[in-house]
Amino acid sequence: MAEVILENLSKSFGHEQAVIDMNMTIDDGSFVVLLGPTGAGKTTTLRLISGLEKLDAGSISIDGRVVDNETPAQRDVAMVFQQYSLYPHLSVRNNLAFPLRSPILQTSKADIERKVSEVAEILQISDKLDNKATELSGGEMQRVSIGRALVRDPAIYLMDEPLSSLDARLRADLRIELKRIQSDLGSTLLYVTHDQIEAMTMATHIGVLQEGRLVQFGTPREIYENPNSIYVASRLGLPRINVLPADLFPGTAGLAHSIGLRPEHIAYGDGVEASVRRVEHLGDQTRLHLDLAGHVITALSPAGDPYQAGSTIKIQPINPLYFDDGGQQTVGRIS
Amino acid sequence: MSYSVTEPSSRQKWVAGTLVVLYALITMVPLLWIMMTSFKTPPDSISYPPKILYQPSLEGYVNLFTTRTRVSPEKLASLPPPANFAEEIVRDRKMVIAGPSKFGGRFLNSVIIGFGSTFLSVFLGTLAAYAFSRFKIPLADDLLFFILSTRMMPPIAVAIPIFLMYRKLGLNDTHLGMILLYTAVNISLAVWLLKGFIDEIPREYEEAALIDGYTRFQAFYKVVLPQAATGIASTAIFCLIFAWNEYAFAVLLTSGTAQTAPPFIPTIIGVGGLDWPAIAAGATLFLLPVMIFTVMLRKHLLRGITFGAVRK
Ligand SMILES: Nc1ncnc2c1ncn2[C@@H]1O[C@H](COP(=O)(O)OP(=O)(O)O)[C@@H](O)[C@H]1O
Ligand SMILES: [Mg+2]
Numbered sequence: 153m154a155e156v157i158l159e160n161l162s163k164s165f166g167h168e169q170a171v172i173d174m175n176m177t178i179d180d181g182s183f184v185v186l187l188g189p190t191g192a193g194k195t196t197t198l199r200l201i202s203g204l205e206k207l208d209a210g211s212i213s214i215d216g217r218v219v220d221n222e223t224p225a226q227r228d229v230a231m232v233f234q235q236y237s238l239y240p241h242l243s244v245r246n247n248l249a250f251p252l253r254s255p256i257l258q259t260s261k262a263d264i265e266r267k268v269s270e271v272a273e274i275l276q277i278s279d280k281l282d283n284k285a286t287e288l289s290g291g292e293m294q295r296v297s298i299g300r301a302l303v304r305d306p307a308i309y310l311m312d313e314p315l316s317s318l319d320a321r322l323r324a325d326l327r328i329e330l331k332r333i334q335s336d337l338g339s340t341l342l343y344v345t346h347d348q349i350e351a352m353t354m355a356t357h358i359g360v361l362q363e364g365r366l367v368q369f370g371t372p373r374e375i376y377e378n379p380n381s382i383y384v385a386s387r388l389g390l391p392r393i394n395v396l397p398a399d400l401f402p403g404t405a406g407l408a409h410s411i412g413l414r415p416e417h418i419a420y421g422d423g424v425e426a427s428v429r430r431v432e433h434l435g436d437q438t439r440l441h442l443d444l445a446g447h448v449i450t451a452l453s454p455a456g457d458p459y460q461a462g463s464t465i466k467i468q469p470i471n472p473l474y475f476d477d478g479g480q481q482t483v484g485r486i487s
Numbered sequence: 488m489s490y491s492v493t494e495p496s497s498r499q500k501w502v503a504g505t506l507v508v509l510y511a512l513i514t515m516v517p518l519l520w521i522m523m524t525s526f527k528t529p530p531d532s533i534s535y536p537p538k539i540l541y542q543p544s545l546e547g548y549v550n551l552f553t554t555r556t557r558v559s560p561e562k563l564a565s566l567p568p569p570a571n572f573a574e575e576i577v578r579d580r581k582m583v584i585a586g587p588s589k590f591g592g593r594f595l596n597s598v599i600i601g602f603g604s605t606f607l608s609v610f611l612g613t614l615a616a617y618a619f620s621r622f623k624i625p626l627a628d629d630l631l632f633f634i635l636s637t638r639m640m641p642p643i644a645v646a647i648p649i650f651l652m653y654r655k656l657g658l659n660d661t662h663l664g665m666i667l668l669y670t671a672v673n674i675s676l677a678v679w680l681l682k683g684f685i686d687e688i689p690r691e692y693e694e695a696a697l698i699d700g701y702t703r704f705q706a707f708y709k710v711v712l713p714q715a716a717t718g719i720a721s722t723a724i725f726c727l728i729f730a731w732n733e734y735a736f737a738v739l740l741t742s743g744t745a746q747t748a749p750p751f752i753p754t755i756i757g758v759g760g761l762d763w764p765a766i767a768a769g770a771t772l773f774l775l776p777v778m779i780f781t782v783m784l785r786k787h788l789l790r791g792i793t794f795g796a797v798r799k
Binding site: 202203204223224225227229230231233235237239240241250251254255256257300304 | 689691692694695696697698699700701702705710713714716
């Protein structure tokens with residue numbers, strides 16, 4: 153396990169700039185999640201660290217060692233790919249043992265046996281060890297490819313949306329399991345996901361990517377509570393943050409160009425009148441879709457207050473986020 | 488079977504099956520005729536109307552593998568009794584076995600040249616196809632086109648330059664010369680076919696192996712090759728069929744040491760005319776290796792033909 157430092161990484165493919173001037177320090181033992189929409193450069197970042205892509209500019213060091221000219225094998229990283237990484241001609245057991253048998257690791261037979269069954273146990277695939285890789289369901293394949301990384305003890309684990317093809321229940325199980333493994337072993341992990349629940353629950357740090365740039369890096373709390381732009385604010389939180397013109401409310405008018413309201417930033421009873429357009433009962437929560445002067449706001453219904461479509465309701469912001477006309481956060485909070 | 492919209496009905500299948508089987512039978516008649524002729528005696532083989540039912544005989548095969556001389560009846564009577572079935576058959580024709588024929592050697596030449604050039608074509612073709620598929624090669628498209636262009640005219644169009652070149656280089660009538668020639672003809676097919684197959688193998692497989700501590704060559708060997716097995720098998724069959732059946736260059740460039748079976752078989756002449764059963768026996772044996780090779784690889788071949796269409 154080791155610290156990984158990215159300094160001014162840049163990479164383009166033809167005219168497409170996939171990663172632009174990226175700086176990031178992944179502390180030893182931390183669980184860093186990269187968040188960003190498709191095309192933001194998440195996969196490219198992982199591929200640069202693993203050595204599958206050559207840097208255009210910048211430098212990467214792992215465990216204090218500059219690895220820019222090292223081969224993927226020399227860098228001592230393990231990677232779970234977004235898709236396709238099981239060898240179809242090998243059994244599950246041999247797929248899991250494959251990294252251990254590499255000329256670099258040269259693990260003994262007994263150790264391979266032990267490691268493989270240990271990891272198979274964790275990932276609940278012990279009964280599939282003798283199947284061919286092609287005889288597995290999508291979820292099982294994905295677990296085996298996570299297993300192929302977990303059998304190793306590398307400087308850093310790189311995982312590219314490893315849980316995205318699993319069903320909800322398994323995803324929840326593995327999320328907890330992965331987090332447990334990581335904190336038990338003190339492993340360093342760089343993890344790419346679309347799923348904000350994964351990001352919030354597993355990460356020690358979140359890096360938000362926008363069109364190849366790292367736009368914010370911090371703890372999940374920091375990113376959630378103090379996003380530096382509307383873009384970052386929209387990455388986390390369900391229902392999504394509502395962005396409204398600041399002058400909709402008397403209390404915020406003139407303080408900023410626009411304000412961001414998460415459901416917890418909305419107080420009921422006083423303030424500006426909005427009409428309830430739609431009520432969604434999700435079981436554990438009830439969402440209200442409000443119309444305020446033509447702007448749609450998604451809010452959470454306060455407990456025990458059964459609002460109905462068509463009724464009106466008064467709302468006002470409490471401690472909202474302030475953004476300037478470029479979408480960047482500005483000071484001007486009233487606390 | 489569950490009902491399915493796309494599945495043909497059993498009547499459609501029956502009609503299609505019957506047509507295919509009928510067609511297969513018709514195309515197999517000449518083969519069958521050759522095999523039947525190989526087990527006839529020379530008189531049966533030229534009798535008219537042709538005999539469908541006859542007493543099978545191994546005379547064709549004996550004649551194929553031996554040379555024989557006619558002897559006088561007195562000499563024949565003075566010989567010790569025949570030691571094996573071959574001598575017995577030959578003596579019935581008032582002849583004795585003088586020695587082995589050249590067929591065994593020619594057949595062996597075919598095996599060496601056919602399989603040798605197939606191996607070389609597939610070996611070089613796989614490496615080249617892998618490089619074209621995975622690496623950034625300057626002018627890759629032009630090179631691929633150039634490789635293909637070697638097949639844009641019939642190979643025999645360059646027969647005279649090759650004949651002269653081979654004479655200068657001392658490659659005339661040598662195994663090496665024929666292997667190189669057939670490899671040169673087959674390599675473009677091999678590169679193009681195999682590139683298609685290797686393109687279909689996702690790079691992530693090798694990349695995973697690279698990260699796991701394997702070298703590029705080990706990744707190629709352990710990950711790409713097993714998955715390209717299908718393509719390699721089908722390519723090998725195509726290459727072998729060409730090299731095995733090739734006639735024109737073999738006639739032109741080989742006459743002795745390296746002569747292959749195709750130019751040799753038609754030259755088998757019996758005493759007093761063409762020995763049809765021996766020729767048919769040669770043709771029958773000649774068919775076997777490609778048949779066996781194809782049957783051995785048929786599992787791969789079938790997957791190869793449907794490759795790309797059926798993969799997940
Ligand atoms: N091998 C490649 N060739 C050309 N463009 C690429 C390649 N890999 C990535 N890109 C481009 O780089 C950008 C970032 O891609 P990627 O890192 O895969 O994003 P993400 O994983 O966040 O979805 C995209 O615009 C993509 O089209
Ligand atoms: Mg990606």
